[in-house]
Amino acid sequence: MRSIVRLAALLCAVAAVTMSGSAAMTSPLIIGHRGAAGHRPEHTLAGYRLAAEMGADYIEPDLVSTKDGVLVARHENEIGSTTDAAAKFPDRKRTKTVDGMAVAGWFSEDFTLSEIKTLRARERLNFRSHAWDGHYEVPTFDEVIELAQQLGKDLGRPIGVYPETKHPTYFRTIGLPLEDRMLATLDRHGWNTASAPVFIQSFETNLREIRPKTQIKLIQLIERRIPNDAELRAIKSYADGIGPNSRLVVPANPDGTLMAPTDLIARAHALGLLVHVWTLRSEPMFLSSSYHGDPGAEYRQFRDLGVDGIFTDFADAAARALNSPSSGPAQNSDR
Numbered sequence: 001m002r003s004i005v006r007l008a009a010l011l012c013a014v015a016a017v018t019m020s021g022s023a024a025m026t027s028p029l030i031i032g033h034r035g036a037a038g039h040r041p042e043h044t045l046a047g048y049r050l051a052a053e054m055g056a057d058y059i060e061p062d063l064v065s066t067k068d069g070v071l072v073a074r075h076e077n078e079i080g081s082t083t084d085a086a087a088k089f090p091d092r093k094r095t096k097t098v099d100g101m102a103v104a105g106w107f108s109e110d111f112t113l114s115e116i117k118t119l120r121a122r123e124r125l126n127f128r129s130h131a132w133d134g135h136y137e138v139p140t141f142d143e144v145i146e147l148a149q150q151l152g153k154d155l156g157r158p159i160g161v162y163p164e165t166k167h168p169t170y171f172r173t174i175g176l177p178l179e180d181r182m183l184a185t186l187d188r189h190g191w192n193t194a195s196a197p198v199f200i201q202s203f204e205t206n207l208r209e210i211r212p213k214t215q216i217k218l219i220q221l222i223e224r225r226i227p228n229d230a231e232l233r234a235i236k237s238y239a240d241g242i243g244p245n246s247r248l249v250v251p252a253n254p255d256g257t258l259m260a261p262t263d264l265i266a267r268a269h270a271l272g273l274l275v276h277v278w279t280l281r282s283e284p285m286f287l288s289s290s291y292h293g294d295p296g297a298e299y300r301q302f303r304d305l306g307v308d309g310i311f312t313d314f315a316d317a318a319a320r321a322l323n324s325p326s327s328g329p330a331q332n333s334d335r
Contacts, residue, residue: 028302029309030318031162032056033279034075038128038313041121042082043073044136045147052151055319058160058199060311061144064167065176070113071141071185075124077167080106083119083138098170109176113140127283141182145189148197160197164221168206179210192216199276201243211238219243219276226264232271241274241308249277249305258290265306276309277302282317296321 035047036054048059061073077098080086085106086093092111095104108116122133139147144161151159165178172178182200186192194215200207201219211218220235221243227235235242244264251259268275280302281287282295291297295314299321302310312318 027322028307029057029276030055030315030322031276031309031311032059032315033311033313034060034062036313036315038282039316040132041123041136042075043139044121045139045143046132046136048139048144048147049151051315052148052155052159054315056159056315058162058197058309059144059148060162060164061139061141062164062166063141063178063182064108065171065178065181066111066113066116067109068112069176069181070116071178071181072108072113072116073139073141073144074108075166077108077170078103078105079108079111079116079119079138082124083121084134085111085119088118089115098167109171109174127285141185142188145185145191149189152197158197160199161191162199162201164201165204165206168202168204179206179213183210183214183216186214186216199240208238217241217274219274221278222248226262229267229271232268232273236271236273239273241276242268243276243278243311246277246280246302249275249307250301252288256288256290258288261305269306274308275306276311277307278311280310280312280314280318282314296324300324 032048032051034042035044036051037047040047040050043061051059062075063071064074064077066072074082080093089106089111092106093104094107094110095102096107116138119138120134121136121138123130141163148159148161163182165182168178183192186196186198191198192214196216199217199219200210201221203221203223207218207220217240218238219241220239223245226248227242232242248262249264250261253259265275280295280298287293287295287298295317299310299318303322310318
C-alpha cells in the first residue's frame with residue numbers, strides 16, 4: 001500500500017509539471033524566514049519590512065524571553081552571535097545547558113528589555129553582507145505584530161506573522177514560559193482568532209498544550225525523519241499542518257544532488273494537513289547542484305509538488321519564481 005501511495009504522489013508531481021503553471025496550480029505562501037535574512041540581519045523590523053515589500057505573505061519571528069518576561073525576536077536565546085552583546089556586556093557571558101547541550105554565550109533571559117534595547121543586531125553568517133551591522137534594534141513581538149498590521153495597510157494586502165516558540169521546555173524550566181505570553185500578545189492586537197493571518201509553529205510538543213487555548217492555525221515542525229501515517233494522524237489531532245525540512249520532501253544524495261520526491265505531501269494532504277517546507281536559500285552552499293545555479297527552479301519544483309507554503313531567506317527570489325510558469329523539475333538522481 002505504501003508503494004502505491006508513493007507512486008501516486010510521484011505521478012501527481014509529474015502531472016503537475018506537465019500542466020506548466022496552469023490555473024490548477026496554486027501558488028504557495030511565501031514566508032519571510034527571520035525576515036529577509038538573505039539581505040538584512042535576521043529578526044529586525046527592517047528585515048521584516050523588506051521581506052513583505054519583496055512579496056512575502058508572512059514574516060517569521062522566533063520568540064525568546066527577556067529576564068523580565070517580554071517576548072523578543074531572536075533565533076536563539078543565545079544572542080551573542082546576532083547582536084553586539086559581547087561588546088556592551090562582556091561580563092554577562094555564561095555557559096548554560098539548553099535542551100541537553102552546553103552553550104556558551106550571552107542569553108536573552110539574563111537581560112531586561114531595557115538592556116536588550118541598547119543592543120544592535122548584526123549578521124550571523126560570515127558570507128552574507130555585514131553592511132547593516134549595528135543599525136537595528138532587537139524588536140519585541142508586539143512591535144513585529146504592529147509592523148505586520150501596518151504593512152497590510154501600506155501594501156494593500158494582508159501580511160501575517162508566523163511565530164515560533166524557541167526552546168519552550170527550557171524557558172518553562174527557568175520560570176519564563178513562552179506560550180501564554182505569546183497568546184496574550186496576539187490577543188492584545190486582535191489576532192488571537194481562527195481568521196487571523198497567524199500560524200504558530202514549534203519543533204517541540206507544546207502545540208498540544210496550546211491547542212485548547214486558541215483557534216490560531218498550528219504547524220508542527222519536523223526536521224530529521226519522515227513521519228509515518230500514524231504519526232501524521234497524531235499531529236492532525238492538534239495541529240493544522242506540518243513544517244518539514246525540505247529534504248524530507250525532496251531528499252538529496254550525499255553529494256547534494258537530488259533524489260525523487262517522497263510521498264509526504266500526498267499523505268499529509270490526504271489527512272487534511274497543510275505542508276510548509278523550510279528553508280530555501282539562494283547561495284551555492286545551500287542550493288543543490290541539481291538546480292544548475294537557478295534558485296527559481298527549486299521554488300517551482302516545490303510549488304509543482306503541491307506545498308502550501310515555503311520558508312525562504314530570499315522572498316524576492318521566491319516571488320519571481322512563483323509568479324512564473326513551471327519549466328519542469330530539476331533532474332533527479334537515484335544514485
